[in-house]
Amino acid sequence: MTLxxxxxxxLYALAFxxxxxxxxxxxxxxxxxxxxxxxxxILSNTALLVIRSSETGHGPYFSTFxxxxxxxxxxxxxxxxxxxxxxIEDLGSFILPIILVVLSFAYVxxxxxxxxxxxxxxxxxxxTLSFVGYAHFGILFGVSLMYLLQEYxxxxxxxxxxxxxxxxxxxxxxVNHKALIFGFTLYTLGFVTxxxxxxxxxxDGGLSxxxxxxxPLVAIWLIFAGLFVSRIVLGFRRSPFAKWSIVAxxxxxxxxxxxxxxx
Amino acid sequence: MHLIxxxxxxxxxxxxxxxKLAIPESRIExxxxxLEEIKDLKEAVVLSTCNRVEIYGRASHPxxxxxxxxxxxxxxxxxxQEDVSExxxxxxxxxxxxxxxxxxxxxxxMVMGEPQIxxxxxxxxxxxxxxxxxxxxxxxxxxxxxxxxxxxxxxTGISExxxxxxxxxxxxxxxxxxxxxxxxxxLIGAGxxxxxxxxxxxxxGIKTILVSNRTFERAVxxxxxxxxNAIRFDNFVDExxxxxxxxxxxxxxHFIIKKDMIEAAISKRKNQPQxxxxxxVPRDIDPDVNDIDNVYLYNIDDLQSVIDVNKKERExxxxxxxxxxxxxxxxxVHWLDSLDLVPTIRDIKKNAEDVxxxxxxxxxxxxxxxxxxxxxxIDTLTSSIVDKVLNTPVINLKKEYEGEDGxxxxxxxxxxxxxxx
Numbered sequence: 205m206t207l208x209x210x211x212x213x214x215l216y217a218l219a220f221x222x223x224x225x226x227x228x229x230x231x232x233x234x235x236x237x238x239x240x241x242x243x244x245x246i247l248s249n250t251a252l253l254v255i256r257s258s259e260t261g262h263g264p265y266f267s268t269f270x271x272x273x274x275x276x277x278x279x280x281x282x283x284x285x286x287x288x289x290x291x292i293e294d295l296g297s298f299i300l301p302i303i304l305v306v307l308s309f310a311y312v313x314x315x316x317x318x319x320x321x322x323x324x325x326x327x328x329x330x331x332t333l334s335f336v337g338y339a340h341f342g343i344l345f346g347v348s349l350m351y352l353l354q355e356y357x358x359x360x361x362x363x364x365x366x367x368x369x370x371x372x373x374x375x376x377x378x379v380n381h382k383a384l385i386f387g388f389t390l391y392t393l394g395f396v397t398x399x400x401x402x403x404x405x406x407x408d409g410g411l412s413x414x415x416x417x418x419x420p421l422v423a424i425w426l427i428f429a430g431l432f433v434s435r436i437v438l439g440f441r442r443s444p445f446a447k448w449s450i451v452a453x454x455x456x457x458x459x460x461x462x463x464x465x466x467x
Numbered sequence: 468m469h470l471i472x473x474x475x476x477x478x479x480x481x482x483x484x485x486x487k488l489a490i491p492e493s494r495i496e497x498x499x500x501x502l503e504e505i506k507d508l509k510e511a512v513v514l515s516t517c518n519r520v521e522i523y524g525r526a527s528h529p530x531x532x533x534x535x536x537x538x539x540x541x542x543x544x545x546x547x548q549e550d551v552s553e554x555x556x557x558x559x560x561x562x563x564x565x566x567x568x569x570x571x572x573x574x575x576x577m578v579m580g581e582p583q584i585x586x587x588x589x590x591x592x593x594x595x596x597x598x599x600x601x602x603x604x605x606x607x608x609x610x611x612x613x614x615x616x617x618x619x620x621x622x623t624g625i626s627e628x629x630x631x632x633x634x635x636x637x638x639x640x641x642x643x644x645x646x647x648x649x650x651x652x653x654l655i656g657a658g659x660x661x662x663x664x665x666x667x668x669x670x671x672g673i674k675t676i677l678v679s680n681r682t683f684e685r686a687v688x689x690x691x692x693x694x695x696n697a698i699r700f701d702n703f704v705d706e707x708x709x710x711x712x713x714x715x716x717x718x719x720x721h722f723i724i725k726k727d728m729i730e731a732a733i734s735k736r737k738n739q740p741q742x743x744x745x746x747x748v749p750r751d752i753d754p755d756v757n758d759i760d761n762v763y764l765y766n767i768d769d770l771q772s773v774i775d776v777n778k779k780e781r782e783x784x785x786x787x788x789x790x791x792x793x794x795x796x797x798x799x800v801h802w803l804d805s806l807d808l809v810p811t812i813r814d815i816k817k818n819a820e821d822v823x824x825x826x827x828x829x830x831x832x833x834x835x836x837x838x839x840x841x842x843x844x845i846d847t848l849t850s851s852i853v854d855k856v857l858n859t860p861v862i863n864l865k866k867e868y869e870g871e872d873g874x875x876x877x878x879x880x881x882x883x884x885x886x887x888x
Binding site for chain 1: 518621622624627629639641642643644645646737738739740757759760765769772773776777
């Protein structure tokens with residue numbers, strides 16, 4: 205398994221390197237290498253997850269270590285989908301660092317097997333949906349960063365090399381819009397299934413809230429909901445939205461850390 | 468066999484002379500036909516644009532053909548040769564290749580990196596090919612030039628950034644709004660420059676055009692030309708919230724668009740961005756407007772600085788482009804050399820000589836008791852056999868090479884004697 209962990213990290217790192225090179229040298233071949241390495245990284249990541257699951261006998265959800273190898277996989281897939289759909293060729297330079305950082309945490313996390321919970325269906329659903337929701341936050345973070353960089357060029361009239369490379373503000377804002385809607389919906393579903401899961405778990409069949417564990421998740425949901433309402437209802441778009449998305453992403457990371465460290 | 472190019476362009480010749488030597492499109496055919504009178508010129512392509520007139524060709528005696536072409540230009544256009552003879556430049560083989568590669572890649576254009584020239588070169592080549600005035604050599608040269616131009620375009624940023632005010636404005640608008648289809652533009656003041664910018668925007672899909680001017684009649688006039696609507700000058704403020712791009716160029720002595728107006732408009736627009744282009748001097752729009760979120764304001768100096776940066780950027784990219792061209796000229800000239808007659812004959816003879824020496828040594832090593840005199844006689848004998856056998860093909864090859872199908876003979880000879888690279 206360790207071999208695949210090394211391999212996955214190496215492949216994502218190579219993909220990141222290629223994307224950075226593409227940012228500056230603009231050769232199609234480099235881009236193809238970047239995409240290729242990302243796909244290979246995802247395959248290796250898949251193998252890693254399969255091996256891990258066969259060792260533990262359940263899906264990769266129940267320990268912090270599992271989380272750190274599962275999250276990169278989801279976000280890498282999501283990133284490729286967004287890149288192909290919206291033709292944002294430089295997204296890799298902004299998203300792959302997130303993947304690399306998260307995956308690196310797997311190295312410093314003790315590889316203990318998590319407690320296998322008794323309600324695997326709801327629990328599995330909860331965790332998968334939540335993770336896909338978080339992955340959308342990852343996209344929101346990367347794309348908002350690109351947005352603010354590009355806006356800085358246009359607003360301050362400093363036209364560096366990146367100005368030509370980055371897509372238009374409109375395209376970036378559109379991706380943010382979709383990331384928010386999908387992310388919020390999936391996360392909310394994850395939240396609901398999570399509640400059902402803990403309800404099923406408690407012996408008397410009633411809801412038993414583990415305050416310490418649940419509070420961060422509620423906070424994340426509120427952050428998501430806040431962004432959602434301000435954008436969709438109040439028309440809080442583009443530049444201010446990108447700024448708040450970054451603040452929100454950082455808040456989510458903190459909350460998530462509080463949540464995960466309990467397991 | 469040599470490649471030559473004779474012509475004039477915007478760098479070497481003022482427009483007064485260029486226009487005299489220009490070959491209008493309607494006369495290209497006639498020109499190509501008349502060029503056949505220059506017997507030494509085996510192939511020809513005529514390229515005539517507003518910035519250049521050039522004839523590319525293949526010739527056996529380049530200096531003579533170059534002089535013939537200069538005379539041809541004058542004769543064809545009815546110009547006295549003394550008046551223009553100093554204006555021509557002439558390139559020979561390697562320089563011709565380099566020149567055509569640079570022209571096709573838009574490095575020799577008046578506005579470096581402009582995209583039209585490649586199409587113009589292609590058309591010129593297609594015409595000549597259509598009239599069967601090109602052969603293996605010019606075909607190869609032009610196809611290679613198109614390949615190089617594409618390579619330069621994709622591997623350098625030579626055509627990436629706008630170098631005129633109105634294009635710079637369009638480019639910025641596209642960076643803000645992405646696709647411009649369905650967006651709206653309002654012209655405040657009906658000046659020439661704002662009209663030009665509006666026309667560029669329209670060509671990118673902008674549908675709604677509003678024109679406001681102090682003299683309402685002028686607004687109506689321009690609105691009709693642009694297929695838009697005129698609005699009274701006093702009412703333009705009401706339209707602000709509905710407009711994405713505003714181009715202002717009035718003669719007002721003070722700001723006519725202030726920060727509070729835009730703050731009100733942008734909040735009604737639910738943060739949909741707005742792009743203001745202020746090309747008036749003195750300025751029409753309060754510069755503080757740029758501080759509002761999702762509002763972008765450019766004045767004439769800002770646009771000019773964009774262009775200056777872009778021009779410098781293009782010059783830097785041109786260095787990269789020349790490196791690409793240098794390399795491609797190298798490969799092309801190598802191919803050209805390999806076609807040449809002299810190296811072909813030399814190779815044929817060398818091959819035969821190698822075989823002769825090899826066989827001679829093999830035989831002589833068996834006949835140890837031969838005297839030196841006898842050895843020498845055998846050497847002379849084999850040598851003269853080889854020379855005699857090769858003499859006729861070489862003479863015929865030289866003769867045919869000067870003819871129409873010279874390249875074909877050369878190619879076949881290289882094949883028959885196994886000299887392919």
